[in-house]
Amino acid sequence: MYAGAYPDRVSHLAVLDGVTVLPGLPQTSIHERITKWVSQLDKIAERKKRYFRSVAEAAERISAHNKRLTPEQALHLASHGVRRNADGSYSWKFDEYQRARAPYRLSPDDHIALWSRITCPTLLLRGKESFLPDPETAGVLAHFRQVRLVTIVGAGHWLHHDKLDEVLGELYPFLGI
Numbered sequence: 001m002y003a004g005a006y007p008d009r010v011s012h013l014a015v016l017d018g019v020t021v022l023p024g025l026p027q028t029s030i031h032e033r034i035t036k037w038v039s040q041l042d043k044i045a046e047r048k049k050r051y052f053r054s055v056a057e058a059a060e061r062i063s064a065h066n067k068r069l070t071p072e073q074a075l076h077l078a079s080h081g082v083r084r085n086a087d088g089s090y091s092w093k094f095d096e097y098q099r100a101r102a103p104y105r106l107s108p109d110d111h112i113a114l115w116s117r118i119t120c121p122t123l124l125l126r127g128k129e130s131f132l133p134d135p136e137t138a139g140v141l142a143h144f145r146q147v148r149l150v151t152i153v154g155a156g157h158w159l160h161h162d163k164l165d166e167v168l169g170e171l172y173p174f175l176g177i
Contacts, residue, residue, distance in 0.1 A: 001106070003122075004114025012175055013122045016167070017130050017157050021111040022138040033103035040100035047096065051089040058082045058090055068155070068162040077161075115143040122147045123174045125167060127155035 003010040028036075052058040059078035063069055069077070082090040106114075122144050124135055128151050141147050150170050155162035171177070 001111075001114055003120065004117040007117050007119040010118070010120050012120055013118060014171055014174060015122070015124050017126045017132055017159055019124060019126075019135045019138075019140050020132060021106070021108050022133060023108055023112055023140065023143070025108050027107050030103065037100055037103040041097065044096045044100060049091055051085070051091050052082065053089060055079050055082060055090060058092075066156065066158055066161065068158075073161060112143045115140075116145075119145060121174070123170065124149045125159060125170060126151050127157055127159040127162060128153045129156040130159070131157055 003013045050061075052061070055078050056075065058081070059071070059074040062077050062081075063071065063074040066074075081093055083093050084090055124141075124147060126132065126135065126149065134151070135141055136149055141149060152159045152163045152166050152170075155166070160167045
């Protein structure tokens with residue numbers, strides 16, 4: 001969004017598996033979006049907080065969610081992703097309410113208008129096994145002036161965790177590093 005609003009301030013744009021708005025998706029009415037959002041907030045409020053006995057147990061949970069992580073990566077992520085509670089247990093640091101999709105997001109047409117203003121070279125990296133749709137198939141590429149899509153095989157949404165060397169192998173030359 002920033003690169004589209006201020007194209008003269010961005011020399012290179014790299015996006016890691018982050019194109020989540022797709023052209024042609026119908027926009028639901030505002031009352032439907034607000035109703036869905038409030039429902040999501042209610043469900044989050046009812047959810048029990050997850051506690052772990054140790055950082056290693058939290059690492060096991062991360063590994064179960066992403067089978068591509070090495071045990072060392074999972075332990076690193078867990079050690080930085082949990083906080084110790086007063087009772088000695090651990091819980092995630094992130095704000096659960098960030099999972100709720102706010103009802104006042106930009107429309108697909110707004111995103112397209114911003115993408116079309118981006119003048120710098122743009123690199124879209126995606127994980128082949130990501131849950132997000134392929135930007136090429138979804139018709140996203142047509143809205144960028146200078147875009148290159150690279151698909152990292154064997155990587156999911158966390159492609160920088162799954163295939164760091166390959167991601168850096170694309171980013172460094174693109175950014176001139």
